Amino acid sequence: MSDTHAMLNLRQVEIFVAAAESGSMTEAGERLRLSQSAVSLAIRGLEQTLGTDLFIRHRGRGLELTTAGRELLLPARNLMADAHAMLSQADTIGRGLSGRLTVGCFGTGAPLVLPALMETFERRYPGMALDFLEGSTDALEAALLDGRCEIALMYDVGLHVALVKEPLYSTVPYALLAPEHPLAERASVTLTELAGYDFVALDVQPVLEHQTGLFAHAGVSPRIRYRTSSYELLRSLVARNLGFTLLISRPYGDVSYEGRPLVAVPLSGDVKTVDVMLARPPGVRPTLRTEAFAQHCRELLPELSSYDKSLVPVVSAAATV
Numbered sequence: 001m002s003d004t005h006a007m008l009n010l011r012q013v014e015i016f017v018a019a020a021e022s023g024s025m026t027e028a029g030e031r032l033r034l035s036q037s038a039v040s041l042a043i044r045g046l047e048q049t050l051g052t053d054l055f056i057r058h059r060g061r062g063l064e065l066t067t068a069g070r071e072l073l074l075p076a077r078n079l080m081a082d083a084h085a086m087l088s089q090a091d092t093i094g095r096g097l098s099g100r101l102t103v104g105c106f107g108t109g110a111p112l113v114l115p116a117l118m119e120t121f122e123r124r125y126p127g128m129a130l131d132f133l134e135g136s137t138d139a140l141e142a143a144l145l146d147g148r149c150e151i152a153l154m155y156d157v158g159l160h161v162a163l164v165k166e167p168l169y170s171t172v173p174y175a176l177l178a179p180e181h182p183l184a185e186r187a188s189v190t191l192t193e194l195a196g197y198d199f200v201a202l203d204v205q206p207v208l209e210h211q212t213g214l215f216a217h218a219g220v221s222p223r224i225r226y227r228t229s230s231y232e233l234l235r236s237l238v239a240r241n242l243g244f245t246l247l248i249s250r251p252y253g254d255v256s257y258e259g260r261p262l263v264a265v266p267l268s269g270d271v272k273t274v275d276v277m278l279a280r281p282p283g284v285r286p287t288l289r290t291e292a293f294a295q296h297c298r299e300l301l302p303e304l305s306s307y308d309k310s311l312v313p314v315v316s317a318a319a320t321v
Contacts, residue, residue, distance in 0.1 A: 010083055012046040013076050015039055016054060020073050021146050024062045074283050077147065085287050098127030101289040104140040104152030105132060107204065108231045109249050109276070113153065113301060121296050128289065137206050144281040150290045153297070155248065156275035158206020163279040166294070168301050170273040173214060173248050175265045178241035188268035191218035198225035198243035202234050211246050214271065232257040248274050276301070 018028040018039075025039045032039070047054050054069035065073065105114050110132070118130045133140070133149050141161045143149045156165060175194060177184045183193060191214060199222040201208055208227075215222045225243045228234050238245050239256035246267075254262040278294055280286060286294070 012042045013079055015042040016046055017076050078285055081285050097125045097292055099289055100129045102131040102149040104143050104149040105134050106154050107134045110134045112249050152279045154279050156277045157210045162282055164282055166278040167275040170275050171248055172271055172273050173246045175244055176238050176247055177244045177263050178239055179261050179263050180241050184263040188266045190269050191215055192220050195220035199223055200226045200234055200237045200243035200245045203227040203229050
């Protein structure tokens with residue numbers, strides 16, 4: 001610092017974080033409802049306080065963090081998190097938990113768990129409002145790292161970032177077939193047996209990587225006939241007996257979007273379980289809202305996941321420790 005007695009201005013720190021996350025003074029101003037000149041002035045003031053440049057300004061191409069800016073972004077986020085936590089705690093003492101929380105959720109699992117979590121959480125904490133982001137693993141990792149969501153429900157598969165992970169429960173893949181499929185009446189089926197039939201792949205990462213990895217682990221390759229990024233189209237294709245598929249999550253009611261029946265058959269042999277987990281960005285202290293949501297998930301999700309345990313074994317994370 002240029003002045004060892006200089007005091008940080010929290011508003012300037014907030015503006016710095018907004019500018020770093022958006023890469024633009026204009027967008028940061030829109031986010032915080034400030035003029036571009038006010039954003040620029042605040043960042044200059046913070047740079048003077050810290051005695052270092054935080055951004056490289058590119059005319060017409062936005063902002064780029066300097067080395068110092070990159071190193072100070074995480075402490076700045078933590079400082080703002082601490083400030084918000086202090087305000088939230090003071091508000092909680094007087095009125096109970098309040099505010100907004102953005103939660104990430106993997107796309108195929110979102111319809112099965114997110115509505116119940118949102119309804120019960122907001123009923124439990126009337127002052128809270130939940131927003132959500134759904135997407136692939138890559139999209140959720142990016143959202144966690146750039147601050148668009150504070151916590152995410154994800155499968156522990158295909159991760160590229162060292163997130164803070166908390167397993168909630170484990171589940172195993174199963175085969176989904178049309179009733180007229182030759183293997184539909186089996187009590188269980190092996191991946192080797194399935195490899196001889198047409199396969200409908202869910203072409204969303206890391207699902208596809210996981211599906212093909214299961215076959216590879218069994219020493220066979222799937223005979224892919226169709227690929228789709230739509231969970232419901234995949235189930236409808238299977239219901240038309242155009243191929244089978246492998247899934248982790250299982251909706252209530254074994255029927256397709258068209259109302260056609262589906263048959264879920266357990267996989268036999270050495271099939272790896274998949275953890276459903278809570279994930280948070282590394283190095284970021286959780287807020288009171290995040291902690292409350294995490295606790296709500298610990299209590300509710302194992303109950304939601306218990307549908308047809310005889311087919312899809314569900315193991316409590318606490319039981320696996």
